[in-house]
Amino acid sequence: MSVLHVVSVSGGKDSDATLFLALNRYPKSRVIPCFADTGNEHDAVYEHLDYLEAALDIKIVRLKANFERQIARKRLFIARDQRTGRDDRGRKLRWSNKSKRRALEALHPTGNPYLDLCMWKGRFPSRKAQFCTQELKRDLLVNFQMDLVDAGHRVVSWQGVRRDESLNRRNAKLFERLNPRLYAYRPLVDWTAQQVFDYLRERRLIPNTLYKQGMSRVGCMPCINANKNEIAQIAARFPGHIQRIAEWERLVCAVSKRGFATFFNKELHTDKGNDQHVHATNCIESVVDYARTTRGGKQYGLFESHIDVSECASAYGLCE
Structure with a gap:
């Protein structure tokens, strides 16, 4: 019975470091990098996956949900x-x-996993109902690994999780047995973001270019949890993604029973607002306008309104 090491690859810094650690420890024949394509990715993510395949001489398995x-x-x-x-x-x-x-x-069906998921649900994910992560990533990767288990292998799931990422991950375990033949290994749990970037630089691995374009994380573009600065950067640098979300909102509104659905829910409305008012204050155009304002959302700031897309912008000091 062979042991296979499945590495969840997202195109971000943590999964890059996790993949390199796995390849440095085990033969390539026993390491299976996997990418779950949400359909809400930036082209730079796909380009980075191609770069990893060439730089590390590997093949990344690409999974995509179907609804x-x-x-x-x-x-x-x-x-x-x-x-x-x-x-x-x-x-x-x-x-x-x-x-x-x-x-x-x-x-x-459109063939785009993210959009099809939202059309099926009749709504977009939210912080309290973040079904995108489960339906588009977690379930795909778990099912892929369970198929390997059912085929007679022992599987170690390598996950690029750090405890300092969020409160939800503060108790993440280094090693965990999930079932008799499936284990989770998280080699970065005690690392900081700076240590991850240092590790990649020492191994001459180039991080995803999005980190120099105002993004603090790599994944959905945009993510429903994107902060104000990230939304402003996306609107300035990648306006096509904002236009795509506007079209997605139109389609999901059409298949929603009440006819109202927005990608973001920034609560830019009163709690007693009706559906139409909530929709108007949270549609993508309104949220982008809000992202361009200073604190309080009432005045446009020089930085927020005039982002120079030719300049490097990094939350991790990568431009220095």
């Missing part, structure tokens, strides 16, 4: 919905005939 069956079931549900009653806010449970026509016209 065609879920969308087909939702179409059938909407068409047949005849429920009676109301929800806890007094709204009718049943899809109206108008909303049915609107949703069934738009609800078709």
